[in-house]
Amino acid sequence: MALRVQFENNNEVGVFSKLTNKYCLVGFGATETFYSVFEAELSDIIPVVHASVADCRIIGRLTAGLLPHIIETEEIIHDVLKVEVFRRDVADQHLVGSYSVLSNQGALVHPKTSSQSQDELSALLQVPVVAGSVNRGSDVVGAGMVVNDWCAFCGLDTTSTELSVIESIFRITDAGPEAVRTTMKPSLIDTLA
Template sequence: MSTEQSGELEQTEPEVVATRNYTSTWEKNRWWYIARFSKDYKYFYGHTGGLSAQAFRTRRAHDGYVWETKRKWTQALRTSIDNSDDVGAFLNLTNSYLLVCDEEESDNFCKVAQDDLPDIPVVKTSLAGCRVIGRMCVGNKNGLIVPETTSDIELQHLKRELPDSVEVRTLEDRLSALGNVIVCNDHVALVHPDLDKESEEIVADTLKVEVFRHLIANNSLVGSYCVMNNNGGLVHIDASKTELEDLSSLLQLQLIAGTVNGGNKTVASGLVANDCIAYAGMKTTGKEFLTIETALHFPIHKCS
């Protein structure tokens, strides 16, 4: 084969994006069925209608049938941002949008996420020039609250890229790492007991939620030790059974204690989720994934 022909082949080869491991033996077995389907399809139609192994692991679909089928299996996924398992530091995922840190290394993840979340915008941004946006802001389908130090250019970018129904608002508070001190879904929010009263009102107003001041396992950084969607939540592993029952009753939401990334108790550092899908760090074990999916109660059908 000539160098020119070789070059043409290299150009047509699909781009390789961030890979992940199988989250369970069950998922690995599903790959066998897809591989067999692809082989039979090629025999009858002359081309592969399914997925390559690489495409399966990167969740890039080449066939609508496989995409719709695969969506039912891949509700909690392993991923990384810039080779870091602390995905919660670099992402903010809601039912209306996904914010991703504005780094060149996050481009591959954005491509994968846009396939996983075709109905909501994936927006790259920074906040106050920082990349740890997941710890600096808090939001849900109704709004997004960012620190007062966010620049005008960043605010304009967010307002332009996010849906019109999402209100973007700044908040000035001495507890400036908002993602560490507030956790919410589309209906309720838990906040740090020392959050200013005015800040609490802004949270309730912007996110259209009922706000409660509380601790989790005697920790005031509720945003670091809880991840919730509208179906359930995962909290610090040291939360007692009584505390879980009290919190579940208060929020009208079933909460389960667990960890991420192979035993990390700071669950929000390695996990983000909405009602349809969750992203966790690459070190998250199969047992932890089982707890995550049980806690967040993903629907069997594809979310719109």
């Protein structure tokens, strides 16, 4: 299910949270509303944790580790994740994390990404890729939403059409907590063991 939520009147959900298949980090806020939406949807499946980095609430933008300049990013990713690494841009934008959102089910990229680039990305990632927006046309989709394999959270300004595209590309329309428990939880447990 894709849900609309705001962080203190801000629709940039991806700036204040980080969602994975194993955990969810949520920045501290003046109210518990933002956190409680994540907790209500996810706490039966994965831990939802209040977090900050250096007393900053923008947890979604500060959760990437800093790398030494002498080591290539591709080398570290390849060594740790044991996957092939490609250097790409999205719609001529080099901030790939700001202009795309990925899960094991699909990818949403900058609305001006060409069909050819979408096809190339789809072949590289082995998931369907579609160009789209969040929060009434915002092209910064990485800041406007977070997603894992069964749930997505978007800003309150996200239109019904945008929400429909998100649910479709990430295949989360019918994925509820029960579906996660029966189909995904065993594999999550295997990876943690």
